[in-house]
Amino acid sequence: MKKKLSLLSVLLLLTGCWDQNVLNKTKLITAGGFDYTKDGKIITTASVPEANAMESGKDSIENQIYTATGTTVRQSRFKLDREVSERLDISKNQIIILGEDAAKEDIYQLLDVFYRDPKSALNAKIAVAKGKASDVISKKFEETKKAAGLGEYLRDSILSAEESSAVPRENIQTVCPVMFDPGQDFALPYLEALKRTIHIRGVALFRGQKMVGEIKEPLSVTYTMLTGKKHEIAMNTTKKIYKNKKPARLNYVTIKVKKNKRSFLVDVTPEGKISAKIKLKTKVTITEYPSDNLSTPTEVRNIEKQLSKKLTKDAQTVIDKLQAMNSDPFGVGRQVMAFHYPVWERLNWEEEYPKIDFTASVDVEVIGHGIIE
Amino acid sequence: MTFFKKPKKLITEAKVEHDIQKGLNNKSTVVQNLNLDELLTKVKEPFSATEDLVTQEVELPSDTSRIALLYIESIVDKQLVQSMILDPLFTTGKEITFESFKKMASIDLKQETDFNQVPKFLLQSNTLVFTEDTTCFYTVSTPVKTQRDITEPDNESIVRGAHDGFVENLSTNLALVRKKLRSSKLTIKYLLLGQESHMKLALLYVDQIANPELVKEVEKRVKSIEADAVYAPGNVEESIEDKPFSFFPQILNTERPDRVAANLMEGRVALLYDTSPTAHIMPVNFFTFYQSVDDYNKRWHISSFFRFIRIMGFFIALGLPAIYISIVSFHYEVIPFDLILLIKSSLEDIPYPPLVEALLMELTIEFIREASIRLPARIGSTIAIVGGLVIGDAVVKAGLVSNLMIIVVAVTAIAAYIVPSNEMSAAVRILRFPFMVAAATLGFLGIVFGFLLLLFHLCRLYTFGSPYFAPIAPLNVKDLKDTFLRAPFWKQDTRPQDLNTQKPDNRNHTRKWDKS
Amino acid sequence: MNSHTITHRQLFFLVIQTQIGVGVLSLPYTLFSKAKIDGWISLFMAGIFIQFSVLAIWKLCDRFPKQTIYEILPKIMGKKLGYVFNAIYTIHFSFISILILIMYNSIVGKWILFETPHWVIIFIMAAVGYYVITSSPREIVRFFVLVTPLLIILFILILYAYTDVHLLYLFPVGHTGILTIIKSSADAVVALLGFDAALVFLAYSNASAARNIKVISFASFCITILYGFIVFTTYIFFNPKEIIIVPEPVLYMLKAFSFSIIERTDLIFLSVWIISVATSFVCYLFIAAKGVQTLFGLKEHQKGAPYIAIFCAVIAIIPDDKLEVMTWNKYITMTSVFLSAVFPIVLLVIAVLRKKQEKGAATS
Known part of the structure; x- marks a missing residue:
């Protein structure tokens, strides 16, 4: 008992030493951005929301922006730390934005610090910005004026884009395994700061650890569908299926994807010729059809046919673009590696991929059309 | 440690009996061949000159023999002495001797011969009757009924x-x-x-x-x-x-x-x-x-739910302040982002470390509790209002304690009183302080080690030979029916096994009509 | 009341709790560093191998019922040699305890408490270990049973990884070559150690011999399956190239998960995992204390307990950088595989050859 008491008193004396870092003595970074200077140094921009507690209970948030330059990410972080009064903390970071130039270099070099630090937030979103990342972060957006912190706003924008499948669902951790995979590449959301809002341009495609190109917004939905993702809450797209109706809006139909099933076939002929084919079976409901005529089965069949044709065409466009960029986000190489390892070992995949025969077909089935016919 | 240990002497029953007697009558000697007066003096000897020890001598109308009543006034109901002893003696006619009185008098009347026991009988609210036959005496139980009504505790x-x-x-x-x-x-x-x-x-x-x-x-x-x-x-x-x-x-x-x-x-x-x-x-x-x-008087699902709530209350009362401290000062990463800004803004201007903040409020709660027990009920509620509302509100406004801390402390306090037993509730309230210190020293690690020690202490604790943490450790699935759950009466068909009862089956065979 | 026996159910939980320890976190990494993506095959092979060790241990203890390894050794090897081997085994088991402390310390220091001095982290565990082993085996085992449901939390957390897995990472199967797979299964045996607790705790079991073997073997089987599940999960979560740079893949995997009420699930996992580490540590510390009792002819193992706990803690403080930790790890695991997994088989062979058997033991 005496022992316990003395142990207890020792503990009492020791509290507050060592690892304690109290929440109110830290500044939480919620959005961070990386750019390169002309001489290859790293510019880190960080946004820290500072809550001004108000009597009424509703806090107003002010986004403070800090910038520092350093040779490495860590070095610039240290400099940032010296700029602010309290300790900067990265563990609640919501989003990392890479400037376009930074994304075109090896992005692992920027992200290493996040993978290495036990406290870092691996579930933060990661996105590429058109232009400079610092421009996005230091911009005063409409929504960030009052309640929302900048990190929160950017994160939520990306989340809503994910829900409509405009961009794939990725975070710092999920891109990591793919980044290392020689047989697969990845894509990140591609942002652009407009005057008062953030705009999701589409997806930025990567090869290895470098950005190689982009697919713009309406087409990026097709891209996400091709990754074989199950349907999302708001997987919507508007497609032009006729050419010559007047007014122009009658040419369009808007669909909502209900089910999306992918079969992915990768074949290697005995001669070593690789062909890949993605077949999508998509079940959709029609949410808008200004032509207003869905009562006959033939009309529905017709729309299905037109949609399939249009989507297949789009899919092929996406694949062609990917091959042109030499980016392999669907993991054709992974399939080859897994099932045809000897072939894989012989190949130089980077050279081979643009040359393979890669096709896609989409088969659309309309399963609903709202509450009117 | 050894200094505090109780000497574990095996004391035989006989010795205990002997000790008690020695304590009672260390002055009295063997009573032999004395007349009544001498006897009375003798038996009164162990008592100091207390004035509520009354000797009342009566002469029976039938014969000339005297009897004497001896009782301690303050613990004897005089009404009873009158109705049980004196009335039968005097109202039933001249021929009554003591012998016949004995036959018809109260059922409580007993004949005793051991004069060493006299003080004991007196102290147990008996009225002693001495006759001239000094070889024995009689005891009548005449306890005074100073008793409050039977009320709900x-x-x-x-x-x-x-x-x-x-x-x-x-x-x-x-x-x-x-x-x-x-x-x-x-x-x-x-x-x-x-x-x-x-x-x-x-x-x-x-x-x-x-x-x-x-x-x-x-x-x-x-x-x-x-x-x-x-x-x-x-x-x-x-x-x-x-x-x-x-x-x-x-x-x-x-x-x-x-x-x-x-x-x-x-x-x-x-x-x-x-x-x-x-x-x-x-x-x-x-x-x-x-x-x-x-x-046992509620529907069993409801009782089981309440059991669950109580066990939850145990963990909350024990761990919530500790978890709060460790989260706020070590692992704020675990708080979801949308919540952390809220917490941070409420904490922003608190000058103390979280441990001090928590101790301050926990002690305040204990003060309020202790004060309201001592005070009469009417003032007690005032104290509760002053303590609970005024201090709570003022302390936040003054910026000494964050409002989140107030919530934590309040929830903890309520959780501690969920326990039906006052003693257990006190134990939990005391135990939370070491947990808070451990949390402030080592964060989650401290809490984990705290729980490890606590659980193991419970595992190795025995009460009268049966394990304290039964039926969880040792695990006895059958006995769980009346711990976490309160199984319906017709399922409770065995006695707890950790008690090693002679009849493990309690013969609950209800709802037989439902079987066919 | 005889407070020293344990039931066969308790024996099951004892073996399970001893087997799950520090190994869980780094097993996928250690297996991968040799057998690459076929590490999970090595694990299952190790699982089969330890079944033989388990069988040997059981047979050995069955020949000498109600006796611990420390009592059996002198009977098989003769008094003097037996004493030497008793000393070796005592040191061996205390070094396993030390290894557990070292690994626990390095992981806690790396993942949660970066600044806290190592001696504090180690001494707290050692103090808890001391407190626990001052009681009887029955109470220790009760405690083990009590904390076992916590494993379900670990399991569920890992299950969450299946929201983002790439099954293709497992292919091509068997590419590493059977020899490498077999070689690296030695590493897997280390992670599965814990069945050797039976060397001592079988003596306390009050169940029949047939039940004992069923229970220990089934416990080892369960753990092999559980580990297999963990290794499998991490292999399809991480890219093969990535796993090489992630020494604690399980934690790393959990770090990225967040739920709406809680983020950084790795911290929750670590907190629960510490309990599993504590149980293994306590078990080995108890065995070591038993050894000390035999060596010095003490009346109760409690007398030696504080010394062995302090000894372990002090030794565990010595290695202070990562490379040193790895060196210690390497040597201790090597001896462990030999003394805990292989040597019991040798002992059994010696016992059979020399026809050493205690009277009353079942002859079969």
Whole structure:
């Protein structure tokens, strides 16, 4: 008992030493951005929301922006730390934005610090910005004026884009395994700061650890569908299926994807010729059809046919673009590696991929059309 | 450690008996061939010159022989002396001798020969009758009935069920238990404690159900108590419990006869005290303290839910402030982002480290609680308002404590009082402080080690030979029916196995009509 | 009341709790560093191998019922040699305890408490270990049973990884070559150690011999399956190239998960995992204390307990950088595989050859 008491008193004396870092003595970074200077140094921009507690209970948030330059990410972080009064903390970071130039270099070099630090937030979103990342972060957006912190706003924008499948669902951790995979590449959301809002341009495609190109917004939905993702809450797209109706809006139909099933076939002929084919079976409901005529089965069949044709065409466009960029986000190489390892070992995949025969077909089935016919 | 240890002497029953007698009559000698007057002087000797010891001499109308009544005025009902002794002697005619009086008088009349026992009888509210035949004397029980009404105990009030509670009178209490448990096997053993105070207590068990080893052990421990005075049941509790340094109560205190009766039938042993409404039940396990009589009068799903709430209350009361401290000062990464800004803004201007902040509020709550117990009910509620609302609000406005801390402390305080047993609630309230310190030192690691130590302490604790943390450790799936859950009556067909009862089957065979 | 026996159910939980320890976190990494993506095959092979060790241990203890390894050794090897081997085994088991402390310290220091001095982290565990082993085996085992449901939390957390897995990472199967797979299964045996607790705790079991073997073997089987599940999960979560740079893949995997009420699940996992580490540590510390009792002819193992706990803690403080930790790890695991997994088989062979058997033991 005496022992316990003395142990207890020792503990009492020791509290507050060592690892304690109290929440109110830290500044939480919620959005961070990386750019390169002309001489290859790293510019880190960080946004820290500072809550001004108000009597009424509703806090107003002010986004403070800090910038520092350093040779490495860590070095610039240290400099940032010296700029602010309290300790900067990265563990609640919501989003990392890479400037376009930074994304075109090896992005692992920027992200290493996040993978290495036990406290870092691996579930933060990661996105590429058109232009400079610092421009996005230091911009005063409409929504960030009052309640929302900048990190929160950017994160939520990306989340809503994910829900409509405009961009794939990725975070710092999920891109990591793919980044290392020689047989697969990845894509990140591609942002652009407009005057008062953030705009999701589409997806930025990567090869290895470098950005190689982009697919713009309406087409990026097709891209996400091709990754074989199950349907999302708001997987919507508007497609032009006729050419010559007047007014122009009658040419369009808007669909909502209900089910999306992918079969992915990768074949290697005995001669070593690789062909890949993605077949999508998509079940959709029609949410808008200004032509207003869905009562006959033939009309529905017709729309299905037109949609399939249009989507297949789009899919092929996406694949062609990917091959042109030499980016392999669907993991054709992974399939080859897994099932045809000897072939894989012989190949130089980077050279081979643009040359393979890669096709896609989409088969659309309309399963609903709202509450009117 | 060894300094505190109670000497574990085995004291045989005979020796205890002998000691008590020695304590009672260390002055009296053998009484022989004395006349009545001399005898009276003799037996009064052990008493100091107390003035409430009354000697009343009467001459019987029938013969010339004298008799003398001896009693202690303050603990004897004079009405009873009149109606039970004097009236029969005087109103029934001249021919009455003492011999015939004996035949027709009260059933309480007993003939005794051991004059050494005189003080004992006197102190037990008896009126002693001495005759000229100085070889023996007679005792009539004439206790004064200074007793309050049987009311529901305030500290164990329930919604549904019997609303009677023990009072400060042993025979009434026994009557209450007997009424609940009209069994020929209910056994009551009287014991006297304290060489001077002579507190009477009763040991209750149900024969052929309770483990005889257990009964023997309890009796041995109680009888081994040597003290001039044993006043409170708490004295006994502290003298017979297994681990006096444990924070956890190892004997159940209750003032409810139904609770005593139910526990007796499960095979436990109870101690009832004269002069105190508290009964002790042993051996108990941890989960007994989380049961309430109310549970058995509700629908079983509801009771099971409440059991669950109580166990949850245990963990919250123990761990919530610690978890708050460790999260705020070590691992704020675990808070979701949308919440962290809220927490951060409420914490922003607090000057103290979280441990100090928590200690400050926890102690304030304990102050309020302690103050409101001592005060009369009307002022008590004022204190609660001043303490709870005014201090709580002002302290946040002054920026000493964050409003989140107030929420944590309030929830913790409420959770601590969910426990039906006052003793367990106190234990939990004390134990949370070490947890807070551990959390402030090592964060989650500290809490984990705290729980490890606590759980292991519970695992190695025994009360009267049965494991304290049963039926969880050792795991006994069958006994879980009345711990985490409150299984319906028709499922509760065995007695708790950790008690090693003589009859494990309690013959609950209800709902037979439903079978076919 | 005889407070020293344990039931066969308790024996099951004892073996399980001893087997799950520090190994869980780094097993996928250690297996991968040799057998690459076929590490999970090595694990299952190790699982089969330890079944033989388990069988040997059981047979050995069955020949000498109600006796611990420390009592059996002198009977098989002769008094003097037996004493030497008793000393070796005592040191061996205390070094396993030390290894557990070292690994626990390095992981806690790396993942949660970066600044806290190592001696504090180690001494707290050692103090808890001391407190626990001052009681009887029955109470220790009760405690083990009590904390076992916590494993379900670990399991559920890992299950969450299946929201983002790439099954293709497992292919091509068997590419590493059977020899490498077999070689690296030695590493897997280390992670599965814990069945050797049976060397001592079988003596306390009050169940029949047939039940004992069923229970220990089934416990080892369960753990093999559980580990297999963990290794499998991490292999399909991480890219093969990534796993090489992630020494604690399980934690790393959990770090990225967040739920709406809680983020950084790795901290929750670590907190629960510490309990599993504590159980293994306590078990080995108890065995070591038993050894000390035999060596010095003490009346109770409690007398030696504080010394062995302090000894372990002090030694565990010595290695202070990562490379040193790895060196210690390497040597201790090597001896462990030999003394805990292989040597019991040798002992059994010696016992059979020399026809050493205690009277009353079942002859079969």
